[in-house]
Amino acid sequence: MLKMISKPAVKLVERYLPDPYIFVLLLTLIASVAAIAIERQSPLAVLRFWGDGFWGLLTFSMQMLLVLVTGFMLASSPPVKRILQKIASTAKTPGGAIILVTLVSLAASWINWGFGLVVGALFAKELARLIRVDYRLLVASAYSGFVVWHGGLAGSIPLTIATEGHFSADQIGIIGTGSTIFAFFNLAIVVCLFISIPLVNRMMLPDEKDSVYVDPKVLDDAPESAGRISRPAERLENSVSLALLVGVPGLLFLLDHFLLRGGGLNLNVVNFMFLFLAIVLHRTPRNLLNSLNEAIKGGAGIVIQFPFYAGIMAIMVQSxxxxxxxxxxxxxxxxxxxxxxxxxxxxxxxxFVPSGGGQWAVQAPVMLPAAEALGADISRIAMAVAWGDAWTNLLQPFWALPVLAIAGLKAKDIMGFCLIQLFITGIIISIGLTWF
Structure with a gap:
């Protein structure tokens, strides 16, 4: 039945879903018109909200670009490629490949969302090199695992309200992760999604005549060989010692961060880890730079679209x-x-506001008084906002940009499958929030 339902959904999305850049332009117009019509803001005020906030995500944009670039460089290093190949070789059938990539993406995303986005996409490419399987569904399966991130270890809302001095601490105090991330209702939702999402993806696997395959040669991103060294500068570019002299201290910093200082994972730490592991595992600066040249090709969507989302967020919040x-x-x-x-x-x-922390800043002043007035469980309300933020990422192409860039696909190629997951995961999460 899911195969029958997904087929028209995929065709519908392929026909009518525009490029993510067009999508963000339409969202900009919708937010602007709504701010004028509903909030009675003047066109000049909305224009100022948009223009003043347009560059508000520059730091985050650079972080996301680095997620793509450093993750690609790490995965293209010979040792990591061998590991990915070994894991991918355990899948013997197209259906097994779909289930395996979904489980890997779910587990990685639960640990850290940036880690999950990159690992899922790169693992999908590795599977596509070994198994003849619908490439659109394979990449969509890798992205669908991202839906669990806000219920996982790096969820920004539960971590925010567990931090001393957070902006609503005077109102709700400190709510530990035992009441949010590790609460029974949240773990029950995560477990149900770990079971249902891989099975749904498997059941959507198209028949061979309807499948879209990719030539494994197109996916080859191996760095160029060094060639003959004829200049002193080339000796530095191909120096293993130079790479280790910089790369090893970076890894020592990570050991200090995790073991001695008890630090956790955040986006900067993930990028730092990816980068310095890549420096060491590529062995020479030239190999790393060759990989970088391949990685950076997919970053155009992030560079051009994220400022528009910052402008939309400013309109939504300030209006x-x-x-x-x-x-x-x-x-x-x-x-x-x-x-x-x-x-x-x-x-x-x-x-309109595809940012977990930013969304909580917007919605907490509404949700928290409502929860107090009705006597509702505040920790459950916070996780409801967190899951809502993660849920519609299956429809919003903002977070899919790094995955699509790595995989070499467009949003319309995967969003039809994600649309089916949107409805099914929405039902599961709703039941978990209200009944568990």
Whole structure:
């Protein structure tokens, strides 16, 4: 049945879903018109919100570009390629490949979202080199695992409210991860998704006549060989010692960070780890640079689109539109249904404000007073917003850009499959938030 349903969904999305750049332009216009029509903001005010906030994600944009580049460089190093090949070789059938890439992506995304995005996409490419399987579904399966990130170890909302001095600490105090990430209801949702998402992806596997395959040669991203060294500068470029003199101290810093200082994973640490492991494993600066030249080709979407999302976020927040949207959806909720409506409102807001931490800053002033007034469980409401933020990433191409860049696909190629997952995971998460 899922195969039958996914086929028209894929065709529908392929026909009507525009390029992510067109998508962000349309979202910009929708947010602007809504701010003027609903919030009674003047066109000049909206223009200023948009222009002043346009560069608000520059740091994050660079971090995301580095997720793509450093992850690609690490995965293209000979030792990591051998590991990926060994794991990929355990899948013997197209269906096995779909299940395996989904499980790898789910596990990696639960640990850290940036890690999950890169590992899932690179592992999908490795599987495609070994097994003849629909490449669109393979990459979509890798991306679908990303939906668990906000219920995992790097979830920005649960980690924010567990941190001393967070912006709503005076109102709700400190809520530890035992009440959010490691609460029974959240773990139950994660377990259900670990079971359902791989099975749904497997059941959507198209028949051979409807499948789209990729030539393994197209996926080859091996760095060029050094060739004959004739200049002193080339000796430095191909120096193993130079790479180790810089790479090993970087790895020692990571050991200090994790073991001696008890630090955790965040986006900067993940990028640092990817980069210095790549420096060491590529052995020479020239090999690393060759890999970098391949990696950077896929970063154009991130560079051009993220500033537009920053502008949209500024319109949504400063005009009051995000707050009004949240208030309207929870205005008729009860203590029992507030988690569900918080989840739905967060999913809608996420289309315009695709940032977990930023979304909590917008929605917390609405959700927390509503939870207190109704006597609802605040930790469950916080996780409802977190899951809503993660859920509609299956529809929002913002987070898919690194995956698509690595895989060499367009959003329309995978979003039809993700649309089916959107409905199924939405039901599972809703039940988990309200009944578990």
């Amino acid at each position: 009051g539109l995000a707050e009004s949207l949240s208030e309207s959806l929870v205005s008729f909720a009860t203590a029992d249904t507030l988690p569900f409506w918080s989840f739905i409102s967060a999913g809608i807001v996420n289309l």
